[in-house]
């Protein structure tokens with residue numbers, strides 16, 4: 001069977017130093033760090049056999065335009081969601097916004113709201129129960145609104161949908177409730193259907209993973225100019241990977257297997273201190289697990305030389321509305337690491353869903369591990 005759209009192996013691109021962007025170049029700037037700019041030359045397409053090989057090797061897969069027809073049908077929903085995030089930045093409360101969206105819903109009922117004062121990024125967490133015909137069938141579902149970063153230069157927002165007590169990692173123990181959290185996300189953000197109703201995309205993902213898949217732990221992103229996500233991974237227990245769809249606006253990405261990132265990092269360790277902490281691929285692999293390595297964080301997220309190396313390595317991608325990036329996760333060291341930059345002058349809209357086995361299997365990643373490894377801002381860390 002053919003792929004749903006063009007699968008892109010790499011984008012051939014050229015990097016330019018900060019302040020030297022030619023006309024039409026995409027400027028990589030995030031939270032005050034200027035990493036240069038990129039001009040795309042051409043996409044290099046691949047066939048489905050290569051897709052499987054890329055997935056096995058933890059490489060990202062970009063599908064151009066796979067969401068475009070569905071996005072045309074959900075244009076009004078996308079507009080409403082963008083306006084919602086703008087209102088929140090102007091001070092509207094998430095609770096009011098959410099229940100206004102669900103005013104006619106008989107399916108969900110309010111179950112309170114909270115703010116975690118220990119989390120500087122969290123704005124508000126709104127809980128709901130899902131009603132069945134005779135009784136409640138999904139308890140303590142939530143949508144949590146957060147800033148992406150504590151850095152005030154980055155006003156990107158996100159909403160994550162899950163259920164139960166985060167501190168107890170209830171989502172880890174009880175996959176049967178995940179379907180209700182997924183339904184809650186779909187009720188609040190109807191444009192979820194652009195991703196979860198895309199049969200061609202789901203069929204491709206299920207062929208890649210050789211199993212039935214559910215799309216859970218959903219996150220809706222509103223990446224704002226000058227913002228985005230610093231380098232991180234999404235290796236979580238049971239999670240097989242991530243599907244991220246660009247609905248409005250554009251994002252630039254660095255995405256590559258952790259082991260390849262470790263090699264690039266090691267090659268750029270110059271000072272004695274850097275050489276000691278990440279001067280070999282093996283040391284760099286372990287250093288990527290430590291959140292306290294500030295010199296490594298600077299190299300990963302603020303150093304033009306690494307941006308150049310990543311572009312030359314073929315790890316640069318630009319997502320336009322309608323594009324999807326799939327990122328594999330096979331374990332803590334065998335996972336696609338990525339870094340995201342919001343492009344353009346206005347905040348965008350994207351949906352990012354975790355890929356899980358429809359029925360848990362023993363060979364799911366980290367099935368025996370309860371805690372995920374650190375890695376900066378992991379997907380579920382806020």
Ligand SMILES: [Fe+2]
Nearest residue numbers: 233234338379
């Ligand atoms: Fe991520």
